[in-house]
Amino acid sequence: MTEPLLSVRNLTVDLPASGDRLHAVSGLSFDMYPNEIVCVVGESGSGKSVTAFTAMGLLPKALKVAGGEMLFEGRDLLKMSRHEHAGLRGKRISMVFQEPMTALNPCFTVGDQIEEIFRTHTKLSSAECKARTMALLEEVRLPDPPRVYASYPHQLSGGQRQRIVIAIALAMDPKLLIADEPTTALDVTTQAQILSLFKTLKTTHNAGILFVTHDFDVVAEIADRVIVMQKGIVVEQGTAEEVLNQPQHPYTRQLIAAVPRKREGAAPPLQEEIALQVKGLSKTFHLGRTLTRKARTVHALHPTDFTVRKGETLGIVGESGSGKTTLVRCLIRLLDPDEGEIWIGDRNFAKGSRESLRAARKDIQIVFQDPYGSLNPRRSIGEQLIGAPMNFGVSRDVAWERAKRLMKIVRLEEEALYRYPSQFSGGQRQRICIARALMVEPKVLIADEAVSALDVSVQKEVLQLLADIKRDMGLTILFITHDLRVASQICDNLIVMSHGKIVERGTVDQVFGDAQDAYTRQLLSAMPGRGWEVPDLDALSA
Amino acid sequence: MLRYLMQRIGLALLVCVAVSLLAFTLLNASGDVAISVAGEEATAAQIDAIREQMGLNRPLLVRYGEWLGNAVQGDFGNSLFFRQPVGELIADRLPKTMTLAVMSLAVMLLLSVPLGVVAALRPNSLIDRAALLIAVLGQAMPNFWFALVLIVIFSLTLGIMPPSGSATLKHYVLPAIALGYYSTPPMMRLIRQGMIEALSSDYIRTAQAKGIGATKIIFKHALRNAVIPVVSLSAVQFGNMLGGSVVIEAVFGINGLGFLAWESISRMDLPVVQAVLLIVAVFYIIVVLAADFINAWLDPRIRIS
Numbered sequence: 001m002t003e004p005l006l007s008v009r010n011l012t013v014d015l016p017a018s019g020d021r022l023h024a025v026s027g028l029s030f031d032m033y034p035n036e037i038v039c040v041v042g043e044s045g046s047g048k049s050v051t052a053f054t055a056m057g058l059l060p061k062a063l064k065v066a067g068g069e070m071l072f073e074g075r076d077l078l079k080m081s082r083h084e085h086a087g088l089r090g091k092r093i094s095m096v097f098q099e100p101m102t103a104l105n106p107c108f109t110v111g112d113q114i115e116e117i118f119r120t121h122t123k124l125s126s127a128e129c130k131a132r133t134m135a136l137l138e139e140v141r142l143p144d145p146p147r148v149y150a151s152y153p154h155q156l157s158g159g160q161r162q163r164i165v166i167a168i169a170l171a172m173d174p175k176l177l178i179a180d181e182p183t184t185a186l187d188v189t190t191q192a193q194i195l196s197l198f199k200t201l202k203t204t205h206n207a208g209i210l211f212v213t214h215d216f217d218v219v220a221e222i223a224d225r226v227i228v229m230q231k232g233i234v235v236e237q238g239t240a241e242e243v244l245n246q247p248q249h250p251y252t253r254q255l256i257a258a259v260p261r262k263r264e265g266a267a268p269p270l271q272e273e274i275a276l277q278v279k280g281l282s283k284t285f286h287l288g289r290t291l292t293r294k295a296r297t298v299h300a301l302h303p304t305d306f307t308v309r310k311g312e313t314l315g316i317v318g319e320s321g322s323g324k325t326t327l328v329r330c331l332i333r334l335l336d337p338d339e340g341e342i343w344i345g346d347r348n349f350a351k352g353s354r355e356s357l358r359a360a361r362k363d364i365q366i367v368f369q370d371p372y373g374s375l376n377p378r379r380s381i382g383e384q385l386i387g388a389p390m391n392f393g394v395s396r397d398v399a400w401e402r403a404k405r406l407m408k409i410v411r412l413e414e415e416a417l418y419r420y421p422s423q424f425s426g427g428q429r430q431r432i433c434i435a436r437a438l439m440v441e442p443k444v445l446i447a448d449e450a451v452s453a454l455d456v457s458v459q460k461e462v463l464q465l466l467a468d469i470k471r472d473m474g475l476t477i478l479f480i481t482h483d484l485r486v487a488s489q490i491c492d493n494l495i496v497m498s499h500g501k502i503v504e505r506g507t508v509d510q511v512f513g514d515a516q517d518a519y520t521r522q523l524l525s526a527m528p529g530r531g532w533e534v535p536d537l538d539a540l541s542a
Numbered sequence: 543m544l545r546y547l548m549q550r551i552g553l554a555l556l557v558c559v560a561v562s563l564l565a566f567t568l569l570n571a572s573g574d575v576a577i578s579v580a581g582e583e584a585t586a587a588q589i590d591a592i593r594e595q596m597g598l599n600r601p602l603l604v605r606y607g608e609w610l611g612n613a614v615q616g617d618f619g620n621s622l623f624f625r626q627p628v629g630e631l632i633a634d635r636l637p638k639t640m641t642l643a644v645m646s647l648a649v650m651l652l653l654s655v656p657l658g659v660v661a662a663l664r665p666n667s668l669i670d671r672a673a674l675l676i677a678v679l680g681q682a683m684p685n686f687w688f689a690l691v692l693i694v695i696f697s698l699t700l701g702i703m704p705p706s707g708s709a710t711l712k713h714y715v716l717p718a719i720a721l722g723y724y725s726t727p728p729m730m731r732l733i734r735q736g737m738i739e740a741l742s743s744d745y746i747r748t749a750q751a752k753g754i755g756a757t758k759i760i761f762k763h764a765l766r767n768a769v770i771p772v773v774s775l776s777a778v779q780f781g782n783m784l785g786g787s788v789v790i791e792a793v794f795g796i797n798g799l800g801f802l803a804w805e806s807i808s809r810m811d812l813p814v815v816q817a818v819l820l821i822v823a824v825f826y827i828i829v830v831l832a833a834d835f836i837n838a839w840l841d842p843r844i845r846i847s
Binding site for chain 1: 750
């Protein structure tokens with residue numbers, strides 16, 4: 001067998017003393033070989049990113065390597081001077097980050113930022129630097145390299161910026177490429193393109209790729225080998241085939257069980273009563289109007305119609321720029337639609353001033369994406385929960401009783417009402433946000449990317465909670481998401497949006513089995529992990 | 543880019559007109575020039591005659607139009623006190639105040655940029671605290687007092703700097719230090735904050751991942767982003783130095799524009815006050831405009847939308 005490219009033995013990284021555990025990573029050992037993709041999988045706090053940053057020598061100051069070795073090309077990365085390590089960075093080892101929108105310096109052209117790596121590590125002439133840069137832009141399949149070369153980061157899309165970061169990482173033909181959740185912030189179709197790029201690079205550059213992710217579908221898409229980490233410890237490692245299809249450790253199984261999949265079995269029949277009806281709703285933005293220039297019009301939402309029946313969960317799926325956010329904002333009248341009607345019961349929500357809608361607002365409530373930003377950090381959960389019903393004239397005692405009941409429904413202790421947001425995890429906070437929305441007994445609940453920021457196992461819990469609440473309370477839910485897999489797990493019907501229009505609608509089975517629209521088919525084929533059937537875990541453990 | 547520049551220049555011209563109109567109206571409303579020209583003993587008839595003679599009985603807008611038309615050609619009328627053209631007075635005083643303002647700005651930047659950067663490299667360390675102390679001292683001391691301290695040390699005790707006057711550039715060193723030091727703290731805090739923000743951003747991590755040296759990361763990648771707001775604040779501070787240097791001018795006996803304005807206000811010398819107001823406003827607008835252009839040059843997000 002060939003020599004390992006990177007050999008990690010007993011790596012231990014300490015957390016600061018105030019942390020909830022002693023080690024960020026503890027006793028980590030693994031080998032990586034050239035021409036393979038090793039996926040490190042785990043949820044937040046598993047130590048997967050810490051491992052990546054240790055190899056780069058870019059650990060935050062608060063974290064200290066406590067022991068072990070990390071041999072790369074025969075030298076221990078943990079024992080070399082900072083200067084030596086910097087000499088390897090970008091040259092022999094390079095890295096691609098999660099957030100492409102902020103990874104590039106806004107003040108310099110991307111051409112300059114790529115060339116900088118040649119200026120740092122080589123003595124090439126400026127003409128050669130430019131030629132190599134152009135070749136790289138070709139390699140990462142960016143359109144029109146001369147234009148991109150002269151562009152500033154803000155002129156490029158997220159996917160294009162990630163390709164620039166990848167080009168920088170590839171510039172010196174490194175032996176080890178570390179990718180930290182490189183597709184998590186990207187749309188599904190862009191993710192599919194970037195993943196296929198990684199697969200190509202593995203062979204063309206004969207490099208070892210250490211790919212950090214939380215998504216088992218992405219693992220299924222690209223991994224040769226898999227390392228599963230939990231709380232800083234490796235719980236399982238093996239070939240992709242082994243780990244995906246015969247997971248041994250309970251935690252691995254838990255993660256794989258949480259992978260969102262289309263719900264099987266016929267959906268229960270829907271009631272006839274209509275909860276929400278939207279007719280011809282549209283919104284156009286006029287941007288950048290100045291004295292001398294006419295406004296640029298953006299049709300964020302073309303005239304849109306749909307109905308949601310009582311007790312139905314309607315999924316609205318779209319990528320960034322599809323118009324789904326504009327739709328949501330119009331529905332709850334954070335934006336005023338240009339035209340159209342929004343009927344909830346016998347009231348048209350699109351009409352009347354925002355002030356006059358105050359009393360009607362309790363009919364339609366929303367749970368937002370970010371559970372950390374949605375709660376006031378300085379008020380107790382109880383105070384925040386009872387505020388809304390008290391606004392609508394419910395007495396404090398009645399509101400408090402309702403809050404206690406809802407805590408039970410979202411599976412939190414009554415005690416939680418006396419505590420503050422910082423004392424809860426992300427998943428718990430999102431459950432609190434759901435309880436908050438339900439406090440005024442709405443007719444329609446909008447979940448706007450409500451599980452997108454959560455770890456997979458937590459995501460599964462929250463989805464289950466929503467499904468239970470819907471069943472028990474007969475709630476009508478509008479489930480807004482970019483992720484078809486998640487939508488297919490919880491929704492009865494789906495709407496697919498693109499460029500401000502509904503391009504596809506139907507039951508989950510119709511959309512998945514027989515999509516009519518080209519964009520929907522593209523979205524479906526871009527979903528990672530399609531070739532992988534989640535194994536029957538009950539059968540495995542038997 | 544060209545459109546951006548044209549818009550900015552157009553806007554600046556509008557502001558100039560608005561400022562001049564406001565200044566003219568307010569000053570004319572604040573007192574009767576004819577009374578102050580005629581003197582305390584004058585009779586009502588004499589005052590009326592002066593009013594007639596100076597054209598003060600015509601409508602305000604007409605007088606404004608006439609004044610602005612002349613002002614654009616450099617004719618601000620005659621000073622009521624000095625009995626000489628206001629233009630000459632200003633041509634004599636303006637360079638002194640400009641020299642002082644430019645040198646003060648230089649002092650401020652030379653102090654605040656290094657202090658801010660050093661403080662940001664090790665936030666909450668001893669160096670950070672020391673830098674903060676140095677900066678805050680500047681604002682805690684009244685600047686006329688600090689000016690006196692400078693004179694006592696460098697002029698009277700050491701004898702290496704002239705205590706007053708404006709004959710050579712050397713005469714401006716102490717006043718510039720006094721004025722510049724006073725403006726240092728907010729600037730230093732801004733640079734410190736900007737650098738801390740820049741240094742903790744993702745693109746700095748990308749630069750580190752490229753293997754770029756620390757010096758280049760600090761000065762090329764971080765500072766370039768951190769100075770963008772500094773340019774705007776510098777313009778504001780420069781404006782303050784132009785208009786607000788009167789105390790320092792008085793302490794160091796520099797016969798500048800600030801001093802002239804103060805004298806003329808107390809003498810109700812309206813033509814001079816109006817002219818000084820307009821000149822300072824125009825310079826201030828030009829500096830802010832220049833700051834906008836520098837920012838557009840520094841920040842491609844402004845330049846290319």
